[in-house]
Amino acid sequence: MFKQLSRAPGRIARPVWVGLAGAGGVLRELMRSPQSALGTLIVLFFLMLALFGPQIAPYRANDQSSAPRLEPGGEHLFGTDYLGRDVFSRVILGASSIFRTAGFGTLIAVVIGTFVGLFIGYQGGTVDEIAGRVIDALLAMPALLIALVILGIVRNLNFEPGSWQARLADNSVLLVIALVYVPIVARVVRSSTLEIKTREFIEAAQMRGESRLYIIFREIFPSVVPALVVEASLRFSYAIFLVASLGFLGVAARPPSPDWGLMVNENRGGLYDLTPWALEYPAAAIALLVVGVNLMSDGIRRAVQKSG
Amino acid sequence: MSDIRNRKAGNDVARLSRRGFLKIGAAGLAAAALELAGYDLSPSQVAAALARRQEGALRVAWGGAPATLDPLFASADTEIAFLNAVYDYLIDTNNNSELVPRLATEWSVSEDGLTYTLQIAEGVTFHDGSALALDDILWTFERLRGEGPTADLYADITSIEAGEGNSIVFTLAQPNPDFLYNLTDNHAVILKQGAENIGNEFNGTGPFRLDEYVTDRAVFSANADYWGGAPGFGTLEFVYFDSVESAVNALEGGVVDVVLRMDNATYLNLSNSGSYSASAVPTSGHDVVRLRADQGPGADERVRQAFKLATDRQAIFDRIQFGFGAVGRDTPISPVFERYYTEETPLPARDPAAARQLLADAGYAEGLEMTLYTPNLPDRVALAQALAAQWEEAGIMITIEPQEEAVYYADNVWLEVDLAITPWGARPVPQIYLDLYLKSDAQWNEAHFSDEEVDQLIEVAGSSLDEEERVNAYHELQRILIERGPYIIPYFFAQFGVMANTVGGVEVHPFAGRTNFQQATVG
Structure with missing residues (x-):
């Protein structure tokens, strides 16, 4: 009923409800197509591993009590690596680190990017002009390159272990993900804002004398949510890829963390011929999760378009 | 000539569809095939390598390229291998770290151990045709004793003079039983007196003359006038790859004949394949895991x-x-040093519970948290992970901190932190390690270990002319290091060489760059 109201032209909508009512529709829509249903299931599967990994995994991540280089099968479903660590357990335990880094990184980027995008989009004028150029400049640089430079520098600073700088440095990957995605999210939100702020209900609010903050967050923000959801899911899939790449390049996770990218890196070269399974399973996990998130975000986009 | 051939081969491949492949040279086809198979070679590398196979060439692949070829500063395997081909040392070491004659055919030591007389080979000529004179040797050693990395090594030489006949006499300030080994140092190749543009022009007396040196390869031809007998094949080629992986790919593709220096896993694969002659040489090189003994x-x-x-x-x-190399006993004296090595003092068996108790006694009842610094090299990071897992059982919680080598060494991280892993390359005598990192006042005493008894024993081992006294000193040192040294030395490395079955006569040297190729046969 609210949905119909919001569609009615010329009416003053209460768009907060649109977002909430839309969420149920989006989920239903998501499960309707087989591809996006599959993607969603894959993501949920890995999310479950991330949440309950320690309960599921038969071994601890750095347990080296088994014989090294055992082929997959029997007690070690995915075999053991050169140090005698259970690959199956490491793949399961690796899910949490990728969800934490990519997930929280994306979340931070979405929150900050939304604020920035809403503000500069609504403000317009010189502020928009200057911020727009800064965003353009940041977008011109490849995300991986920025991430590598920052992490390369941070990793080689020697902070006192346990100090706040060291703790910050330990979470630098998360912050880097946020940093490289803020401009992208901000740009998407800004362009939606530009379009929405010309609508009549905004004009009405302005005429009612509502404050700028009220207009931005109560009137504009809810209308931006559909575009934001699509963008966030897309960012999440790119973030997974970025985290895995950074892990592979040795700047994201610290050994002996069961980070998938790190595992791929550690077991390539001569070790790949000896224990191919120690590389192939984590690589497959990365591929599967990226495909899953992509299918899901495709579905989200379609669903949002339909219900929006 | 070979350049022209390369270009032709390239053109033929490009016109494959129009002109049919009958006209294509075999080299061109093979080059294209190899390139397609992903052997990481530039087309000119492939074509040149294949062309040389017909000429009785030995092609050696390296997983890196030289950075400097000035003997004073060269240190990497690729650099030393280059110098070892074009120049001669006075004395060489073999793969058992024994002294073998090179330019010096024989030598004698005075009773007081202060005067060394080396007989120099007759009829030695430089590649430019001039004869080797004793002055060339004197000049070379003047250069080595001046400012530079070798100044310390030769600081105890009081004079170097021409002796009777074609001999040269070194006089030392104090006895040094390892002096002849100092003469085998990697930097100590003999140059021509007054040589200029050193590191770019190579007028040596060595078994090979440099023909061509570009970024990805160096080509040498056999020195037909070599005083020790001309090599049995025409061309020696060093091919420089970005990584050991690429070098191994080239070997598997038949584009090179020899790969020296590789990681354990790669060697295991190649030696298991049965298609190559593979040799693993035990060395004294090792990884030191050390605590700081003066703080923390x-x-x-x-x-x-x-x-x-x-x-x-x-x-x-x-x-x-x-399983390649040898298990370590927490001392740098490896089994390759035969009589100096001992297993007299038993290493206590692993006992995490006892370790936990000792930590509790030392005030760490709740366990001990430490950061383990290591250069970011695969084997060392692997070692750090293995140690972390083992120590955890004794309540020692480790954070691993892999650092780029440039940071680890250049910022002196390795000399300052409380717990670290440092790799040490193979040396022909144990004394070098003791002088470099074990003595109280050693330049690289990274553990800051200072023990009077140890210092005295190092002094005796490094100066006594009584061999039995030296052996005892080395044995005693091992006992002390096992009992109270701040070091864990878990293993000694092996050096690896893998060759095509057609290659013979190459003995892999513990320091890969010192492997001699003049005796090689190419099938």
Whole structure:
């Protein structure tokens, strides 16, 4: 009923409800197509591993009590690596680190990017002009390159272990993900804002004398949510890829963390011929999760378009 | 000539569809095939390498390229291998680290151990045709004794003079039983007196003359006038790759004949394949895991003992060295030093519970948290992970901090932190390690270990002319290091060489760059 109201032209909508009512529709829509249903299931599967990994995994991540280089099968479903660590357990335990880094990184980027995008989009004028150029400049640089430079520098600073700088440095990957995605999210939100702020209900609010903050967050923000959801899911899939790449390049996770990218890196070269399974399973996990998130975000986009 | 051939081959491949492949040279086809198969070679590398196969050439692949070829500063295997081909040393070492004649055909030592007389070979000529004079040797050593990395090594030489006949006489300020080994140092190749543009022009007396040196390869031809007998094949080619992986790919593709220096896993694969002649040479090179003995937890001897008790050296050796090399005993004196090495003092068996108790006695009842610094090299990071897992059982919680080598060494991280892993390359005598990092006042005493008894023993081992006294000193040192040293040395590396079955007569040297190729046969 609210949905119909919001569609009615010329009416003053209460768009907060649109977002909430839309969420149920989006989920239903998501499960309707087989591809996006599959993607969603894959993501949920890995999310479950991330949440309950320690309960599921038969071994601890750095347990080296088994014989090294055992082929997959029997007690070690995915075999053991050169140090005698259970690959199956490491793949399961690796899910949490990728969800934490990519997930929280994306979340931070979405929150900050939304604020920035809403503000500069609504403000317009010189502020928009200057911020727009800064965003353009940041977008011109490849995300991986920025991430590598920052992490390369941070990793080689020697902070006192346990100090706040060291703790910050330990979470630098998360912050880097946020940093490289803020401009992208901000740009998407800004362009939606530009379009929405010309609508009549905004004009009405302005005429009612509502404050700028009220207009931005109560009137504009809810209308931006559909575009934001699509963008966030897309960012999440790119973030997974970025985290895995950074892990592979040795700047994201610290050994002996069961980070998938790190595992791929550690077991390539001569070790790949000896224990191919120690590389192939984590690589497959990365591929599967990226495909899953992509299918899901495709579905989200379609669903949002339909219900929006 | 070979350049023209390369270009032609390239053109033929490009016109494959129009002109049919009958006209294509075999080299061109093979080059294209190899390139497609992903052997990481530039087309000119492939074509040149294939062309040379017909000419009785030995092609050696390296997983890196030289950075400097000035003998004073060269240090990497690729650099030393280059110098070892075009120049001669006075004395060489073989793969058992024994002294063997090179330019010096024989030598004698005075009774007081202060005067060394070396007989120099007759009829030696430089590649430019001039004869080797004793002045060239004197000039070379003047250069080595001046400012530079070798100044310390030769600081005890008081004079170098021409002796009777074609001999040269070194006089020392104090006895040094390892002096002849100092003469085998990697930097000590003999140059021509007054040589200019050193590192770019190579007028040596060595078995090979340089024909061509570009970024990805160096081509040498056999020195037909070599005083020690001309090599039995025409061309020696060093091919420089970005990585060991690429070098191994080239070997598997038949584009090179020899690969020296590789990681344990790669060697295991190649030697298992049965298609190559593979040799693993035990060396004295090792990884040192050390606590700082003057500050932090390692200052307490009980903590050092706890670390030792928590470590399973055999398990580490099996997992990281794959059984190549030797299990270590926490001292730098490796089994390759035969009579100096001893197993008299038993290493206590692994006992995490006892280690935990020792830590509790030392005030770490709740366990001990430490950061383990290591250069970011695969084997060392692997070692760090193995140690972390073993030590955890004794309540030692480790954060691993891999650092780029440039940071680890250049910022002196390795000399300052409380717990670190440092790799040490192979040396022909144990004394070098003792002088470099074990003595109280050693330049690289990274553990800041200072023990009067140890210092005295090092002094005796490094100066006594009584061989038995030296042996005893080395044995005693090993006992002390096992009992109270701040070091864990879990293994000694092996050096690897893998060759096509057609290659013979190449003995892999513990320092790969010192492998001699003049005796090689190419099938």
